[in-house]
Amino acid sequence: MTTVDINIISKIYPQKERAQAHAAIADFKLSLNPGEFVCLVGPSGCGKTTLLNIIVGLDTDYQGSIGVGGQHSHPRIGYVFQNPRLLPWRTVRENIELALPPASSTDQIDALLDVMQLSQMQHVYPERLSLGMSRRVAIIRAFAINPELLLMDEPFVSLDAPTARQIRELLVKLWQQRPHTVLFVTHDLREAIRLADRMVFLSSAPMQIVSHIPVDIARNQREDEANIESFRQRLLNDYPAIKTLL
């Protein structure tokens, strides 16, 4: 497991045609402990996806540094996007296998498919899957590379509540079996409380950290809705400023 150090001095979108120059992130420092599950909670459009794109290397136009697991230049980062981004012309299993580094073993794919309850669908093309199933495949793909850091960008958005809850539970089960360091973006406070070891609240753009709040509910008590709700109420009472960030 890996320590992650994020230090972004600034990320500015330059002026383009009619759009003004726009500062997306400013003075952002965050460290993640090995195996820690951190939820980033912030308003829509505050720059959360930009941050993930910078961490994974899709966006290199920023000032600062990202350190994942020491010195090497290509850390293994699993990324679960907002939409599943599966290759429609490859089967579920092929989509997962393609993400694996060359010459790595495919044995663990069966176990991952089993945990995510998709063993029966492994030879099916993504067009025949429901959105919930596609999201699960995307999660398997991210876990399959045995990532040093796992980024998840609102992976349960636009799912109905029961499906989101089911996949959330499967995700926690998978993460407890394979405790990778996770950075999970959401704007749903209840979801963050259910999943996180620590919540990091973010301001609107330019995005900065407003507060770090650890979630001290034991993992086995988080399935109880009442525990989540009482934590949430306590949080909103103790930190009323959070209401403006949701």
Place this chain on the structure above:
Amino acid sequence: MIPTFPSIPWHQKLIPGLTTLSVIAFLAVWQVLAVFLHSSNLPLPETVALVFWDACRSGQLPYHLGVTLLRLIVSFSIAMSLGCVIGILLGRYKKLDTFFDHWLVIFLNVPALVTIILCYVWFGLVESAAILAVVVNKLPNVIVTVREGTRTLDQDLLEMARCYHFGKRKTFLHVIWPQLHPFVMAATRSGLALIWKIILVVELLGRSNGMGYQLHLFFQMFDVAGILAYTIAFVGVIQLLEALVLKPLDKKSQRWRR
């Protein structure tokens, strides 16, 4: 209770027979017209069939058809592979596209006859000049089609490939090529049709064998039955290509669609 399935309506049962019916209708119209006109300009279907059979038995038709097919394969392969590479490059790199865009439009619109004549004048009445003339005519067409395909590549999937370190080869094979496939198939189909037409003119103007050369001889002798017999061979080859190569390719590449 045993479930019952609705039977197929009678008009849908007829669909597979419609192609045969249209061919029979065409032959019937031809027969009636030929009998009515009674002219050597429109011979009877059976006369054309006899000429076709004789040309096959003498080996003349297979020989000339073979020569034309060989030219077609060589020029088509060169045009498609070059066109795909250039099309992808122009689709991916805007500056390169801006630099070549005018030339592409010019070459798209230069009449085929001009390039054929210039190739023969500059390089002589040789095989390579004939192939070059066909390639030059076809190339811009492929480039434009593949370039448009490359411009519409799904950026989300390309980003996914970058995140998971697919590398260039894997990205091309599994992300880019499947998206370009419909465009390449469109270029293949339109390209084959175009090359057939150009190659005959190329042979007519500067070669001493091939279908174009033979058709030119028939024209000089006003031998309409010969022209029609060779045309039938032509149509047959096109149908075979469609059924044996293009349709199976389409089916295989589209199997993931619902």
